[in-house]
Amino acid sequence: MTDLFKKYRKEGNVFNLLLLAFVLLPLLVLSYFNHPSAADDYGYIDTVFKFGWQEAMHYYYTGWTGRYFGIFLNHSNPLLFHSIxxxxxxxxxxxxxxxxxxxxxxxxxxPTLSRLAHLGFAGVLYFLFILQIPSLAGFFYWMAAFVTYTIPSILTFGWVIVVLRWYRLETKWMKILTGILAGFLVFAVIGSSEANLLTMLLLIAGYCGFRLLFQRQIDGLMVGVVAAAALGCYLYFTAPGLDVRLGGNPLGGNIPLSFLNAFRMLGIVTLGWITKTPLLLFTAAWLLVLSRITPQARARFAVPFWYVFLLYVGILAAQLFTSYYGIGIDPTEREVNLVYLFFLVGWFYVFGVLYQWASRKLDLPGMSVISQYILIGLLGLQVIFSTYQSASVRAAYGDLLSGRAAAYDAELYRRYELIESSTESVVYLPALKNRPQSLYVDDINQNHNHWWNRLMAGYFGKEAIYMKEETLSDE
Known part of the structure; x- marks a missing residue:
């Protein structure tokens, strides 16, 4: 038998890309049927139309939240240009x-692996993420949510990449420009949500702590990102709206109980993510890949394991902590989306660090060809089983193949026509009969004074919008 690793370098990467295509393509197609949600998306632009763009942002900053970057993005959503x-x-x-x-x-x-291998690894992460993502709509399709969690999370990964790249640059001006970009990313992430704020602060603390404690060095990039973080925290924590938001939640504010609940929830969700996905088998394949890379090529993993592990657990717990401290309840699905994303990325990095440490301390045995065959077989079976069991995958394909997403799209366009063609100040709209799980978040209801009804009516320039009393379909 030949070493399967040589085959995996080609066939395995193709397999990983197929996994990426399998989960990515239906999500791309679903985007064609997406619409603004009655939950908040109309409200931000209704405020802009009433008070002006700058004044609307000031209104939210002083009256509701310190998320200055999230405020900017939400008040700049496509409805500002009447664009669906x-x-x-x-x-x-x-x-x-x-x-x-x-x-x-x-x-x-x-860096020594091929571009195909890097894309294949991205495919594995993407596949695992979609398998157990709590809410597709809350991560990719609902703007009020993806502005708060998705965009800053991706910007955080961008910051990590920029920091790693900065130390490989040779020209002074490139370092200056890259450092400015790193500072902007810090500033933007901190101003997006409490969970992302804590994540970024812990990452900066971990980065600067490693440079100071283990490498005994300090440089301009470290000073720059700390300064950007200080400015962002100042704008966030001095926002008048922050006190209003926290003061409206009497169940929050208990720090010890919030920490206990955060670690309790972290244990619960982690167990599900490990047992309901092929994560452990992909981890074994990851270790096999690392075993074929020279120690010098694994330099990015040459970090004390205990240091990385504590930072990893701390970040995940902090992301859950914000919900318990802020409002005293379990985190929403859109918040758990964030935790799962960082759990996956951090998981593979932590195991990379663990392997790097173990390879220096121990004489690690190689994986026999028979063991590699067994690993591939088990991995294939669990990929099939976990895909079949995945609620998010079934929802995405189900909404497409059943025509539910297309019908939802058509219903909403009919609603817009009714609103725009009506000369009355009060409009009655039919209830949605199709509510695709992957796209739908919330809707107006029969109470015209409900917040969603009022926001939507304000955006369209109507006095009131009612939902007709109809029997809703469960389709």
Missing amino acids: VGFKVLPVLLLLWLVAAFYGLARHLT
Whole structure:
């Protein structure tokens, strides 16, 4: 028998790309049927139309939240230009942007591997992420949510890539420009959400701590990112709206209980992510790949294991902590999306660090050809089984193949026609009969004073919008 690793360098990467295509293509097609959600998407632009763009952002900053970068993006959504198409284009950009982020991380952490291998690794991460993502709509299609969690998460990965790249640059001006980009990414992420703020601060602390404690060095990039973080934190924590938001949640504010709940929830979700996906088998394949890379090529993993592990667990717990501290309840699905994303990326890096440490301390045995065959066989079986069991994969394909997504798209366009053709100040709209799980978040209801009804009515310049009393279909 020949060493299967040689075959894996080609056939295995192709397999990984097929996994990427399998989960990515339906999500790209679903983007064509996406629409702004009645939940918040109309409200931001309604405020802009009433008070002006700058004043609307000031209103939210002083009256509701310190998320200054999220405020900027939400008040600049495509509805500002009366564009529904924009809500179909943005998910496509996010879907591809996430592939690029995974690819960039792989390329900078394992630079000696081929571009095909890096793209294949991105495919594995993407496949695993979609398998157990709690909410597709909350991560890719609902703008109010992806502005808060998805975009800053991808920007965080971008920051890691930029920092790694900075130390390989040779010209002064390239270092200056790259450092400015790193500072902007820090500033943007901190101003997006509390969970991303804590994530970025912990990453900066881990990065600077490693440089100071283990490498005994300090440089301009470190100073720059700390300064950008300080400015972002100042704008966030001094926002008048932050006190209003926190003051409206009497269940929050208990730090010890919030930490306990965060670690409890982390244990629960982690167990599900490990047992319901082929994560452990892909991890074994990852270790096999690392075993064929020279120690010098694994330099990015030459970090004390205990240091990385504590940082990893701390980041995940901090992301869950924000929900318990802020509002005193379990995190929403869109918040768990964020935790799962960082769990996956961090998991493979932590195991890379563990392998690098173990390879220096121990004489690690190689994997026999028979063991490689067994690994490939088990991996193939679990990929098939976990894909079949995946609620998100079944929802994506089900919404497409059943025609539910297309019918949802058509229903919403009919609604727009009814609103725009009506000369009355009060409009009655039919209830949605099709609610694709992968796209749908929330809708107006029969109470015209409901917040969603009022926001949508304000955006379209109507006094009130009612939903007709109809029996809703479960299709």
